[in-house]
Amino acid sequence: MTNIKHHLTDDLLMSYAAGNLPEAFSLVVATHVSLCDECRARLASYEAVGGAVLYEAPCCAMSEDSLAATLLRIAEAPQDAVPARATGAPGLFPQPLRDYVGGDLDAVQWKSVGGKVRQTVLPTSKEASVRLLHIPAGTAIPDHGHHGMELTLVLQGAFQDEGERFGRGDVEVAGEDLEHTPVATPGDDCICLAATDAPLKFNGLIPRMAQPFLGI
Numbered sequence: 001m002t003n004i005k006h007h008l009t010d011d012l013l014m015s016y017a018a019g020n021l022p023e024a025f026s027l028v029v030a031t032h033v034s035l036c037d038e039c040r041a042r043l044a045s046y047e048a049v050g051g052a053v054l055y056e057a058p059c060c061a062m063s064e065d066s067l068a069a070t071l072l073r074i075a076e077a078p079q080d081a082v083p084a085r086a087t088g089a090p091g092l093f094p095q096p097l098r099d100y101v102g103g104d105l106d107a108v109q110w111k112s113v114g115g116k117v118r119q120t121v122l123p124t125s126k127e128a129s130v131r132l133l134h135i136p137a138g139t140a141i142p143d144h145g146h147h148g149m150e151l152t153l154v155l156q157g158a159f160q161d162e163g164e165r166f167g168r169g170d171v172e173v174a175g176e177d178l179e180h181t182p183v184a185t186p187g188d189d190c191i192c193l194a195a196t197d198a199p200l201k202f203n204g205l206i207p208r209m210a211q212p213f214l215g216i
């Protein structure tokens with residue numbers, strides 16, 4: 001049983017099942033799904049639908065050597081290094097996130113964003129970006145709106161936004177025009193994973209000046 005109250009939208013789960021999300025958003029979806037039984041079950045049903053659609057699709061003619069050519073391409077593809085799997089006690093980060101960080105919380109290399117807020121941008125493809133944020137309890141994330149979509153998943157602590165509380169496993173889906181100021185609640189510092197598909201536009205002057213240097 002989990003206490004997760006804020007889930008992924010159907011659009012996001014369907015796009016993820018179809019392999020259509022930018023890498024940054026896929027990472028947030030995969031990390032939430034690792035924590036959330038409900039979304040894992042919904043995702044499984046979308047994947048089953050996708051499989052049924054392929055099964056029912058009309059056949060198309062293929063050349064005789066297509067199987068051999070496909071097997072050859074698989075054999076020639078560079079092998080990904082298998083990341084070391086952590087064993088023992090479960091940490092803060094679910095496995096999909098751990099694979100990107102190269103470990104758990106203690107492996108993160110934080111950089112200050114101003115005030116006591118810290119972040120690290122994780123390497124993904126360019127069409128969207130994803131970062132880990134460390135926000136001291138009781139601190140606001142700088143006031144910002146965005147041009148695109150923002151997905152924020154809480155890993156530790158909690159934040160309050162637009163009258164709603166988001167705790168571990170909860171994901172906030174913020175659209176185009178939301179101007180919002182999430183505030184970390186008192187207690188544990190808030191650590192979250194946030195993906196955006198366009199640069200944030202901070203409203204305060206100093207964050208705006210610093211934005212090109214932060215890579216967000």
Ligand SMILES: [Zn+2]
Nearest residue numbers: 007008036039
């Ligand atoms: Zn969920």
